[in-house]
Amino acid sequence: MRISGLATGMDIDQMVKDLMTAERVPLDKLSQQKQVVEWQKESYRELNTMMSEMRTAASSMRLQSGYNAYKAVSSNADTVKATSTSSSVPGSYKVTVNQLAESAKYVSAAAIQNEAGTNAKATDKVLHAADNDTTFELTNAKGQTATVTITAADTFKSLAEKIAGAKDDATGETLGMRANFDNTTSRFFISTKAMGGDESLTLSSFSDNTVAQRLLGGATNATATGTYGSVSFDGIVVENLKTNATTINNLKIDLVQKGTSIISIQSDTQAPFDMVKSFVEKYNEFVDKTKGLLTEKRNRDFPPLTDAQREDLTEKEIELWEEKARSGLLQSDSTVRGITSSLRNAWMSPVEGIPAGELSMLSQIGINTGSYQDGGKLFIDEAKLKSALEEKPDEVINLFTSGSNGIGDRLYDSVNQGIDQLGKKAGTPGSLIDSSFLSTRLKNLDEQMRTWEGKLETVENRYWKQFGALETAMDRMNQQSLWVQQNLLGGM
Template identity: 35%
Template sequence: MVLRIGGLASGMDIDTLVEQLMTAEKVPLDKINQKKTYTEWQRDDYREMNSLLLDLDTTIFNGVAKEASYIKKTVAISNSDALSVKNVNSTIDFSGTVKIEEIASAASMHSYTKSRVTDSSKPLSEYGLTADQTITISAINKDGVMQEKPYELTITKEDTLDSIISKINKDSGVTAFYDTFTQKISFTAKNTGNIAGSGDIDRTPEIILTDTGDGQVGNKFFNNILGINSNNVLAADKDAGNAGTNAKVEYNGLEITRPSNTFTINGVEFTAKKVTTDPVTFSSTPDVDSILDTITQFVNKYNEAVEKIRAKTTESKYRDYAPLTDAQKEDMTEDEIEKWEKLAKSGTLKNDSILTNVLSKMRSNFSSPVSGTSTYTQLSQIGITTTANYLDGGKLTIDEDKLREAISADPNAVYELFQKDGDTSSEQGIARRLRDSLKTAMTDITAKAGKASSVNNTFTLGKVLNNYSDQITRFEDKLEMLESRYWARFTAMETAINKANSQSTYLTSMFSS
């Protein structure tokens, strides 16, 4: 380390002199830092464009590219208090009649006598449980058959009835309830239906309770402590239970039964609510408003992407406005810095080939007809065209009346126009083509600018940034050595002057004596 002597002998401001010399030497370093900052701006703008394209791609995927967007139906029902009808996946309109003869209900059972439990918050040891027991509960499934694997729970004498009920209600196929007033417990199947297909007790239970592991007669959890039978059939024999029932309906003249009040026929979901004397009629039509809204959202998002990409690729580039250095910012106000950097950041993606190419491909995706479709081959046939102003860059506009007419006539044909599959681009629907173009552009942008999680050496601009960082490090080391050299020279000068002054003082004192 060089000893620095700051002008004590010469009277010169060495600190200021070295600082001024180094300011001139730092000019190349400032230029490298400015290039690095500009590259970072460019990288961030690329990533913003990638997010824009991804947002458009997601809108397409969740909207016009999904069949579910086009099968939405408006359903008219003559008696909505008795029946509800909802389209699940039917691609065609439907109609018919449903007469509801029986409503499905759940099997249940309860204690035939008071349980030993008087306080459900106290440990079971107080009510006769002396050792661990394993209990199991089997119940009817949604499809009307018993579950294959019963729910199993080990209980201890430290457990309370409240804690056991909480676990049963959470994980088993039944809901349990303890009534402190009657000191009885009830179990109700979570699913409706009758195992044997009728509501009569036919010795085929929907709820089965077992308890094992104690080995002590008279201390079984269900039978002795809770006073409840082992299944709902035996409970019914003691007027303490009932069987589940199936829903029975007459669908378009055909009598059918289902274990649940909610069931699906031909892609349409029905929910029986109450018994009817007269048939309930229903019919569907396309939900034009909902389908129109989905397409409109897509068009708006597409236009937003076109506008932002075009604005970015055509904005002016101000070469006289380089990124500001820290020293330059110190002499400027915040408002001046903001105005300067707005111009400095402009044009980072001017005429960028990736973005201009994807705009061109997107316009081609829309203008080229889709071959092999059943009805529509171009968007113009359903009321979607490009705007007349060429400066819009290919934005879309919607003739709402024409689009409504196309949706009402055949929503499946509209879906086919957007999402038809095919081996070649000409055979593919417009949404498929567009997503392919977006995917290519996003891949190219990622290769150039990476993602937020990317490491610099995995993408082009990142490697450029790494190179600038290396240059900056080397140049800073060079400047440090140069500054040390300047100080060494000035220190040598100060030392020489100081020595000369000492000799002069000595000689003066010799001659004057």
């Protein structure tokens, strides 16, 4: 039990706090060290994230497919749409849509009337009051048959749902139908999901012919058959298509409607240009970031704030202080400096093994480093790069993808090495296991802080015990003094 300074007249609580403030100095220094390490770890991990984004951008730069980009242009996109692939052959092709692939489709022959004699709505009942439950059979091209039952509760909408979900009576397999009752036309629209001339649907065997004629427009059964698609590619006829999308000569073709279109396959320099430019932009962002970290001033007069110091400051004051305290924590950092140097060499070193007279350096395609003050940022002469992609595409591809020596592979490997170095230093964002140098350092600091907290608790208890003893002694002295006054001096 802790006692106040009633006997001594001292503010013991404040005195213990003051004494403990001095005792806490080593613990506060450890806490400040921990905060510095945590800030350093955050900075390293931010760089690691930026490099991971660079790795994604660099991945396609080392593959020839990233540069073999083509675009397909259709002279009549209302008839044919085309999409090129990396294997498309440049040139012009005449494409004629002879026939679209179609599913088997049945549409009610006439608007269906409800019991009131007006055009039916989806929410109207199918059967009239005098009708009994009615069954009919729905059959697909495979010969699978489902028996559909119309009850007094069925509306035209629920009957459409039964048709769409129909399953073979014997196997339970779905018949693969679509069905809808349209309010605007008061008709059923029924079709197979698949397309092609081998698709069909049949509505038959109605148990009540009156209901059949009402639904089918006077008939007692109905049948529909699908259609195969057909297209001519430079005079070569491709038939029996079961979809309106096909690939011919590495060109993806979508059939829209009957007609003819000229498809032109042209080299697309924009795609590889954008790919290279995207990496350069991410690289320059990384250079800007590392340049700031490596050169910013270290403010040693602004150590991390202790908890006690925070209590005496406003949020804005804390923010301004921490801005200065975080500055320069990676000043001249050897790991970061080494990574930036490695990336710069991967960019700018000539590619070995390329025949004389061919492109072997980035400067030859309009990519150069700026001045020393720019920190190694890259600058693109866009006109020169596009010209190289248009006029010497094979040499550009060789420059970036020439074995393990190509610039694409060198960059990818350099980025991977940087990510690995940063991971060893501060861990990898998102990783469940972290045995990095700084994480180990933080664990050690935590252990030291726990030890100090135990020591401080012991010291604080000792202070309270000492002041308690002082209070007890003073209380006894006061009582003795009072007794003397009362018994020896009281009679005088």
